[in-house]
Amino acid sequence: MTSQREVERLYEKLMHDVATKEFYTDIDLANKVNCYVCEECQHITKTKDVDPGVTPFMFTCEVCKATATSTFYTDIAQDCKPTIEWYRPSLKETLKLRKDQGTLDHVLRGGLIDRKCKEAKTSEKQLVFVLELNDTKAIYLDLDCLCDALKMEWESRPDSDIIEEEFKVYGKMMTAKEIDELPEFDGF
Numbered sequence: 001m002t003s004q005r006e007v008e009r010l011y012e013k014l015m016h017d018v019a020t021k022e023f024y025t026d027i028d029l030a031n032k033v034n035c036y037v038c039e040e041c042q043h044i045t046k047t048k049d050v051d052p053g054v055t056p057f058m059f060t061c062e063v064c065k066a067t068a069t070s071t072f073y074t075d076i077a078q079d080c081k082p083t084i085e086w087y088r089p090s091l092k093e094t095l096k097l098r099k100d101q102g103t104l105d106h107v108l109r110g111g112l113i114d115r116k117c118k119e120a121k122t123s124e125k126q127l128v129f130v131l132e133l134n135d136t137k138a139i140y141l142d143l144d145c146l147c148d149a150l151k152m153e154w155e156s157r158p159d160s161d162i163i164e165e166e167f168k169v170y171g172k173m174m175t176a177k178e179i180d181e182l183p184e185f186d187g188f
């Protein structure tokens with residue numbers, strides 16, 4: 001395994017190159033959009049570079065996980081927004097890559113690594129739990145919260161109040177954006 005000190009030394013050298021060498025300083029990041037075409041399902045995974053650096057020719061299809069190949073920065077999906085971004089990891093992140101020698105070497109030679117774009121992340125759906133009484137709904141992000149809320153609700157009411165009272169409980173898929181936009185809820 002490459003020593004921590006060696007990674008720090010190479011990373012510092014890389015930072016120097018990124019700041020001074022034309023290979024990095026001459027790149028116009030505004031137009032660094034690439035497309036990876038899946039060999040299996042033909043889906044196009046669209047990416048953008050947010051740092052100057054090297055990206056791989058092969059990638060993994062975001063839909064079926066098969067191999068997808070680069071169009072060499074030709075945008076063949078102009079109506080689609082990139083879902084993946086290529087970025088340069090921080091020194092701290094790079095040190096964590098010591099367990100993965102191939103990726104570590106790639107990064108220290110100026111390579112970028114991938115992560116989901118923020119916008120794409122907020123449109124990803126997650127399971128939430130809905131507690132509904134009459135027309136009032138409350139959304140809980142995990143089952144424990146739902147149970148706590150239900151318990152509190154039932155314990156705080158006189159018995160006569162909850163007889164025959166039907167609470168509806170169900171799961172629902174929501175995006176982070178939809179959850180953010182929910183009106184503040186102040187209980188039943």
Ligand SMILES: [Zn+2]
Nearest residue numbers: 038041061064
């Ligand atoms: Zn595919």
